[in-house]
Amino acid sequence: MKTVNEMKLSFISKSANESFARSAVAAFLLPLDPTVAEIADVKTAVSEAVTNAVVHAYPDTFGTVIIEAKLTDKGHAVIKIRDRGVGIPDIKQAMEPLYTTSTDERAGLGFAVMQSFMDNVKVRSTVGKGTTVTLEKNFIRAAYGQK
Amino acid sequence: MVDMTYKNGVVTAKLYGEIDHHIAPRIRGDIDAQCEHSRPSRLVLDFGKVGFMDSSGIGLVMGRYRMISLLGGKLEVVNVPPNLQKIFVLSGLEKLGVMK
Numbered sequence: 259m260k261t262v263n264e265m266k267l268s269f270i271s272k273s274a275n276e277s278f279a280r281s282a283v284a285a286f287l288l289p290l291d292p293t294v295a296e297i298a299d300v301k302t303a304v305s306e307a308v309t310n311a312v313v314h315a316y317p318d319t320f321g322t323v324i325i326e327a328k329l330t331d332k333g334h335a336v337i338k339i340r341d342r343g344v345g346i347p348d349i350k351q352a353m354e355p356l357y358t359t360s361t362d363e364r365a366g367l368g369f370a371v372m373q374s375f376m377d378n379v380k381v382r383s384t385v386g387k388g389t390t391v392t393l394e395k396n397f398i399r400a401a402y403g404q405k
Numbered sequence: 406m407v408d409m410t411y412k413n414g415v416v417t418a419k420l421y422g423e424i425d426h427h428i429a430p431r432i433r434g435d436i437d438a439q440c441e442h443s444r445p446s447r448l449v450l451d452f453g454k455v456g457f458m459d460s461s462g463i464g465l466v467m468g469r470y471r472m473i474s475l476l477g478g479k480l481e482v483v484n485v486p487p488n489l490q491k492i493f494v495l496s497g498l499e500k501l502g503v504m505k
């Protein structure tokens with residue numbers, strides 16, 4: 259697979275940026291000719307990962323959130339959402355549906371949404387160092403279109 | 406965000422636009438203020454004009470379910486558009502019997 263396009267986005271962990279971040283990623287994916295449903299899936303998954311960085315990674319402060327995205331010649335998109343926040347002590351537990359450490363009105367469904375809306379989700383995290391969530395999705399028509 | 410009407414003991418909250426973690430607290434504030442004031446027997450959440458929603462919207466619905474139950478009322482969720490069906494199904498909210 260050859261990378262045909264790449265982007266990197268860096269912003270402060272303000273909740274106002276959640277909307278900006280998911281829209282920017284959706285716009286970047288447009289050359290893959292996604293369906294309306296596929297775009298909605300990606301926007302929702304990115305919104306979950308970015309919201310987690312805003313809410314959980316930097317609980318009492320603001321920090322930087324970085325998104326890196328890549329498109330391949332086979333119509334494959336890889337989106338990484340990275341923070342340098344508090345990290346996740348137990349990733350398996352964090353990814354369980356309904357698990358939340360928040361006392362706010364969080365549903366504990368962020369990771370469940372990412373997993374059901376994307377083809378692949380990977381989480382790497384180190385306590386005190388930060389978290390990287392990698393979201394992947396295949397856009398079949400795009401691969402055909404580029405033959 | 407949200408437009409609210411009160412009639413015959415029913416508060417109807419018409420949600421519109423995008424519901425995420427940034428917007429949800431304001432919607433929650435508006436709905437809860439109206440319900441504490443009107444004490445409705447039923448709160449209807451109308452999703453017909455919502456273009457985007459992530460799990461913050463699910464948290465919003467679950468929270469309103471608790472709020473209205475404490476006030477002795479019932480919750481109803483109506484007009485969920487096709488693009489939001491997937492997240493509502495995943496949330497298991499239909500088990501609460503609020504989806505109309």
Ligand SMILES: Nc1ncnc2c1ncn2[C@@H]1O[C@H](COP(=O)(O)OP(=O)(O)O)[C@@H](O)[C@H]1O
Binds near residue numbers: 311314315365
């Ligand atoms: N970027 C992150 N940094 C630190 N903790 C995180 C991060 N993302 C997720 N978590 C932890 O994983 C839990 C589950 O996340 P999620 O499924 O999105 O549910 P919610 O955000 O509703 O709590 C969070 O409550 C939090 O404890």
Ligand SMILES: [Mg+2]
Binds near residue numbers: 306309310364367
């Ligand atoms: Mg979350």
